[in-house]
Amino acid sequence: MDLNALADFALVANNGGLGKASRVSGRSKATLSRHIAELEEQLGVRLVERSARGLKLTEAGDMLMARTEGSITEVLDAMTAVREGLSAPRGHLRVAAPALFSQLSMGSIAADFCTAYPEITIEVVAEDRTVDLVEEQFDVAIRVNPRADSRLVGRCFARDRQVVVAAASIPMPKPGAVRPVPGIVFAGTQATNWNLDDGRLVLEPIPRLKLSSFLMIRDAAIAGGGAALLPQSMVWNQLASGQLVQWGTISGAEVALWVLHTSRRLTAPKVRAFVEFMCLRYPDVSLVLKG
Structure with a gap:
């Protein structure tokens, strides 16, 4: 059933005719009349009697008004509240x-x-x-x-890079063949070589520490535990302060x-x-x- 047609029927019935309903609502009499006719067609019964003196509800029309007058108002009020309520950002936002x-x-x-x-x-x-x-x-x-x-x-709102860092006390290997270095690696992962800056320097991390948290790995690197592969975003402050030195960026490992x-x-x-x-x-x- 067309809720708009039902609402227009209630509007006309409550105002005693098309003319007053049109003036109150600002909707044309033709639209109101058409909606009532469509509602009658859907229900298969006549809801109003049309005469020169105006409109009069039939028995079916009286029954429909008695059963829906309160509920239709509540439904329309609810629709308005939802429409207005959701037009502005509000409510509970759940983020993973x-x-x-x-x-x-x-x-x-x-x-x-x-x-x-x-x-x-x-x-x-x-x-x-x-x-x-x-x-x-x-x-x-x-x-x-x-x-x-x-x-x-x-x-995509941000990008990051994977960088190899170490404390200044640990000498950075010179470019050349694969260079073994004391490494701090993520626990549970297979150690692989770190290819820096498109092959300028290739490091083979020899695990000295295996830790299950990037924050632990960062702190261990600051303490001089070895070289570590970390997101640049979480070590920029330590790089700026000199606690860590960046040895290079992992090639082709951008994080989005x-x-x-x-x-x-x-x-x-x-x-x-x-x-x-x-x-x-x-x-x-x-x-x-x-x-």
Whole structure:
């Protein structure tokens, strides 16, 4: 049933005719009359009697008004509230984000976002697994180098590079053949050579420390435990202060961070606001010097 037609029928019935209903609503009498006729056609009964003196509800029309007058008003009020309520960013936003990015940045991002949009509450879940946005009821996911997924859309908001760093006390090998170096590596991964700056220097990390957290690896490198392969964004401060020295950049290992959401036709304003917020936060599409 056409809800607009039902609403127009109630409007005409409550105002006692097409003329007054038209003046009250600003809608043409022709439109109101057509909607009533369409409603009658759908129901298969006459709802009003048309005469020179105006419109009079039939028994069926009286019955319909008695059964729907309150509910139709509530439905229309609810539709208006939803339309107006969702036109501005508000509500609860649930975000899934990688653990490292969450630890380094999402605290300040979440606080700043809520300051910019005070009618939004935000929940950030730090997980490295690939969550199902629909099944697990996430509005947004931040992912590193995501695979193509026809169910999701989004934007790349920042990029990062993988760099090899070490404390200044550890001498940097000279370019040449593969150079073995004391390495701090991620636990549970197979150690591979580090090809720096398109082959200018190739390092063979000899694991001295195996750690399960990038933050631990960074701290161990600062303490002189060996050379480490880390995202540039998490060591820029230590590089600037001289705690660490950058030996080179891993060739062909750029990291792209995307903010993704489901590809539904109508995207919620809170989701659009968060996507735009993330892109504006990193205007040069670089994670370096951000936090």
